[in-house]
Amino acid sequence: MARLEDIFENVSGKDLVLLGNEAIARGIVEAGVAGVFTYPGTPSSEIPNTLHAAQPILKKIGYELYLEWSTNEAVALEAAYGFSLLGHRSIFVCKHVGLNVAADPFMTLVNAGVIGGLVLIVAEDPNMHSSQNEQDNRWYTKISNAPMFEPSDAREAKSMIIDAFRVSEKYQVPVILRTLTRISHSRVDVPLDPIIFPEFRQTIAIEIDPRRFVCVPSTARQNKQRMLQIVKDISNYLAESPWNRVEMGTDHKFAFIACGSAYIYLKEVLHKLGLNYPILKLGVSHPFPKKKVSQFLKQCSTSTIVVVEEADDVLETFVKKLAFETGFQNKIIGRREGITPSYGELTVRKLWNGFLNGMEITRPPEEATQKSSEVELIFSRPPVLCPGCPHRATFFALNKAVPRRHRLVSTDIGCYTLGVAPPLSAGHVCICMGSSLGIASGLTHSPGLKDPVVSIIGDSTFWHTGLPGLANAVYNKSNLMLLVVDNSATAMTGFQPNPSSFVSHSSIQSLAIEDAVRGLGVEFMATIDAYNPKESIKIMKEAINHEGVSVIVSKGECVIQYNRREGLPKDTYYIETDRCVGCYACVHMIACPAIMWSDRITTEEGKPVPVIDQSLCTRCGLCKEVCPYNVIVKRDAEEVIGE
Template identity: 40%
Template sequence: MSKKELLLGNFAVARGAYEAGATVATAYPGTPSTEITEYIAQYDEINSEWSTNEKVALEVAIGASIAGSRSIVSMKHVGLNVAADPFMTVTYTGVNGGLVLAVADDPSMHSSQNEQDTRYYGMAGKCPVLEPSDSQECKDYTKMAFEISEKFDTPVILRLTTRISHSQSIVNLNERISDEEIIIKPYDKNPEKYISAPANARKRRVIIEERLGKLQEFANNPQNNLINVEYNDKSIGIITSGAAYQYAKEICPEASFFKLGMVYPLPKEAITEFINNCDKVYVIEELEPIFEKEIKSWGLNVIGKEIFPTIGELSPEIVRKCLKEVGELETGSLVVHNIPDEENGQNELPVRPPVLCPGCHHRGPFYILKKLKLNVSGDIGCYTLGSVPPLSAMDTTICMGASIGMAHGFEMAKGKEFAKKSVAVIGDSTFWHSGITGLIDIVYNKGTSTVIILDNSITAMTGHQENPSTGKTLKGDIAPQIDFVALGKAIGIKRVVEVDAYDLNRLEEVIKTEVNTEEPSLIITKRPCILIKGVKFEYKDLYVNSEKCNGCKLCLRIGCPAISFNNETKKAEIDKSLCVGCGLCVDICKRSAIELKNDKEN
């Protein structure tokens, strides 16, 4: 018997995997996809894990699929870049148990270093792509993806976007299919299929093209619920999918709609019929003009990116503005309730720039790096905020794990003297993700770069997920803790130093020493993330002694949100509601104007 719940799109995907009988789930955490696997972990029936990176996560899921289990792997869009190598080949080999890739795009880059459209990967890999437009479809399409995967012997991408992943809507929940219905297929011992050597791959290449044709026929059939055609006012037709469908439907409820559930391959016959039945057709899609280009290649006339933006996520306001500019909303049937234009400023909110938390482990190391005027090759994580004022201590950030290889590139381009003025900075989880290979490269190629691992004991940026050095698994079970020091020495680094991230004097001394050595060195700064539950923290009740403070603003250079400057008194102030008492400001103040409250009372 079904029941209804209000679910995030990500939670609904997890529920769909559960109801479909999935038994293996893998992922590397990355906003906006993280919650999928966190929610899956609540189901004991599904063997789930945080993998070290997305490539490994997909490889584990592929292995589980070939072994016979329905498997789901989740990641954000840039994670698919990391997993592209196995992805582009598993589309050739095909699957045994159903294999679903839940990939969350991030239009407008709310928490990402680039803006890309996963539908391109579907096209490049000749892999079907489904795109839900609400939480109910997140659940339903996940279940459907497993069925399509097994029916057509292919992995299936479930393309999500930030708004769909993190929006809530009502979902009808059903029971998980019974144990009798969950068929764990026999291990498919089939070397000709699964060994992608050239002789085998050439045969599979032909099969892929045949499969695409069958998938297109499947998508064209309305009974498969992958297209939803709604004829209303036929003077205007709209072809759309995902979140864009919700925006367009809100603005033009009386228009005719062709909503796509499978966004690759496209159902050519059904789309052609829809366009022929409408006077004018708009294609409204988020990010790239993928529908538009293919439809136009068929010789059909549609209007798309001539008026709708390619950059950034859409919204009801943007859709309304674009249609209004071409006079479309002047017709009576398409006039809707008033939504303020963005340029009117009615929806503007105060700007709140991102900032490291009070007591953050990363603040001390970046303060010292800026003080020493070093060239800093950075990486992806909370610590990327070390690049913004007032710390301004990071020069580059490209992708996960790139910092170490780039620091070695600095040395290869500029020599050892430049290396003495440079460091690579990387977080603990990011190091496990893709930093190890870069560090090994430095050792193997006789580099002398200094690498700093900012070990805050958790994968902090995406919401405190476990990683190989935390000692726990996704499900909270005790796990081996991989030791940074032992690893560094095992790969041949002789100079490995651990240092307290709050001990600024010691930290400065260590960094100065290590950058000036002509051999590779590894520094591990240690302090747990201030927000980890259960971490014991020695709180210091700090205050500014106004008699000693001369208003030099030196304490503001660490960028702590708890410290501000009173323009009337010309003195620094500490906000008790934000201060965690880490004591960095005490060490920085040259006039000893920041004191312990208890010291004053004594």
């Protein structure tokens, strides 16, 4: 792993092995970006995380970088836009669904255009390793007209950033750079280029012309025309872009058009099969490089054209449309012929199989087939709440206060979504960030509702898109109980701060969720300690019986964040196995991963006894609260581990 000092060293010509997102972070600095605006989301989070950690190093070499974790992606994009209006280069970073949140400002600001360069780095997650959906954001280029760069690997991603800014500034449009999980999360050898120091331009010379930037209908009409002209101009400019290049081949039965990481997989499969066909590799996919593609189609007049891309059949659609318009008669194959999968992540193996099926290529020698199946060795490991997670304690109390069978729970996106699994079973519905309150509110007004409605939201999600839902519930007199599970972190994506986390990334005073709740006119509001279930159960029972919106803020810091800062508590918890009767309440009620079966000890009746794995236990003590026979006791950790 490269050290931050090395990643941001003010040198060029040196090679470093970098994580894709580290390379992108370096590329941002090489492009002289002055402002970074983001809301975290896998697989993009390490880009701002790396830059944030590097801020002191950058400061030492005289590079001033403003970085903020905004409350949500729409706000982040708007802030990045505002920052760039004074002529500075700014970057917006999000995961693919983040662009949905930011879509409203995005769609209009593309037409109004930018002054300083503005690049949107949007990271997609095919196969939904850490996401609620799979979506191909290349469609956004079609509906917005924004140009898009599509790197194949981290090296290209880094180099494309500076070019994306050149296009953005030359044509005064925001530009998207599309990355994918495998680009962001794999390590490659990356050459460092010189760092450009942000020029803080004279703000006086910049004119923010209301006739362009205040998007009332008359302005919007002009802006749309402006944008359409820009698309034409960019198409001409990009026709010669070195990012769209042809690699000639020796065989001509097939010819390939590929983009993104699919290009890398294509190269590997061709290599393994010992094939050598021409490839048109597209690095700037929008505006669709018509001239380049029609030239290629002409050159490959005897070939079947194979389109290889990850996610949807976007490129294939455009190539087929162009072929129709230009009268190109040869076969064009891709998704429909099973070359690439219709959902999930593209892999070398899937492409390999696609070739064998869709292109009728003869089965390769045994050795090569074995190599292509290596990827299958990855185990599937479903995520669970960590040992000691405060959300587990809150859901345990909820189950005691409002029985599972007699409630409807609208949950939200964060670590707490994992509480949906039994035995906690804290969730019936979850769609996207911030949706818990809107859905809960709708449920309460739906005729025939019999059970009380509970909504669950995390602290980061509360600020992200929870507030409008809460205002709506209060205003429309919904009868629901909201549990804000406040762990003082945006934990699921790696502990980025949010407005109410007390571990702030700046000297800014954090905001209180309770103040916001009170400000919205909620009549029943209480704060509980997540690790004090007795008190929590009592308050939850009162809240659920309250007519109208009741809000409980359940506070318990994320145990990983806490233990990293403070270390493990001195005392741990221990099951006195000789007194255990084998009721399994600790197992069945909280399902803590640190509690496991002993392979040696049994009760008098011969039932296996649970034990606490001290290497996993974070010493939260919830199991002690749960045990009806008081056989779980607090003891000095050193003594227990020494036994």
